[in-house]
Amino acid sequence: MRDVRERTESVERLVKKRRRDPVVVQTLRSAAAATIAYVIALRLSPEQLPLTAPLTALLVVQVTLYATLTNGIRRVNSVVAGVLVAIAFSLLVGLTWWSLALLILAALAVGHLVRVDEYVPEVAISAMLVLGVTTVGDTAWARVVETLIGAVVGLGFNLLLAPPVWVGQAGESIEGLARRLRQLMLSMGEEAAGRTPVEHAAARLDEARRLDHDIVEVDAALRQAEDSLRLNPRVREGLLHRVVLRTGLDTLEICTVVLRVLARSFTDLAKARDPEPLFAPPTGAAVEQLLADIADAVVSFAVLVTTSVSANAESAEARLAAELHTAAATRDKVALLLREEAERDTRHWQLLGAVLTEVNRILDELDTDYRTRRLLEELDRVSQEQRARMPRLTRLRERMGIQEQLWRNRAGMDGRFR
Secondary structure, eight states, X not given: OHHHHHHHHHHHHHHHHHHHOHHHHHHHHHHHHHXXXXXXXXXXXXXXXXXXXXXXXXXXXXXXXXXXHHHHHHHHHHHHHHHHHHHHHHHHOOSXXXXXXXXXXXXXXXXXXXXXXXXXXXXXXXXXXXXXXXOHHHHHHHHHHHHHHXXXXXXXXXXXXXXXXXXXXXXXXXXXXXXHHHHHHHHHHHHHTSOOOHHHHHHHHHHHHHHHHHHHHHHHHHHHHHHHHTTOTTOSSHHHHHHHHHHHHHHHHHHHHHHHHHHHHHHHHHHHHTTSOSSOHHHHHHHHHHHHHHHHHHHHHHHHXXXXXXXXXXXXXXXXXXXXXXXXXXXXXXXXXXXXXXXXOGGGHHHHHHHHHHHHHHHHHHOHHHHHHHHHHHHHHHHHHHHHHOHHHHHHHHHHTOSTTHHHHTTTSSGGGO
């Protein structure tokens, strides 16, 4: 009985998690919006099968409200432009191979002129579909009506039922990147403590270079999260969340670049000292400990910038500060040992100095005080851009007292945004 109960509870937790999964929520919302658009089009469109309406609704209901608004407007513009081009061609010429070529050229050109971005091919598709039917006039306007129905349903659906927020997925991506950085640092530290063949050092360098692809994927997840925060009625302090996550990823990206340079320094040092070890035994052990301390700090930093509860953020910030303090003490020890090695072996003092320089850069990027200043500068920059772009809306928001609370908290009052 106990095993059965535990399995039942496990299934229930899985079902609840799936219900809250943004992918599941988005799938259900898209299917519902397309179905509603089709039902409405059956009553309003002269076509027997008005499939343009559900197709438009399906494309318009994107993963974020911001994308829904922008995509809906561009898609309607693209379809209407294509229909107008088809009507003009139907009045002047019939459907032949050369008129089809001219139609496609004209439709694509019009698509770029009306600035529908990724929907430029939709202009040509709409024009060809309309031109290929017999009753051009009726079908053209029916397609416009169906497109408007689908776009309105898609927009209204997201206004009434706010789309999911993808911050959690972006946070998981950022933490995943930090843990991969940590694993690479630990591997480099273990090799620094003993004899490192050039092939092993070069393999770590290749691994550090491959982290660039991970950053691209994390950046895509973060962009989706940023869009999900824009204009979303369920989200407060959306600007603040966006800036915190973006600056956090920027810091990890800089750490990734510096770590790649550090891996290159280890590789060059392995080539120069082969077959001897990278460092003397005491120095190698200290370097291993230093990279382990920094690796833990990188993960704590990622947890800090992705934590949304103040109590947990304060704990994460305290843990990060303690780990940085420990790393700084180990760094001072490593600095003395590296200086002694450079005095004994003057041939490689540049590489030994580069190791210390790169470690210092990572510690500087993770420093909480530097993080606070960087965050405030970015918040000021974004707020000034918004004020210049939308002065009336900015003044209205300030009067209503909902300016993200960051101008009162200044980001440093809440550990979550440090």
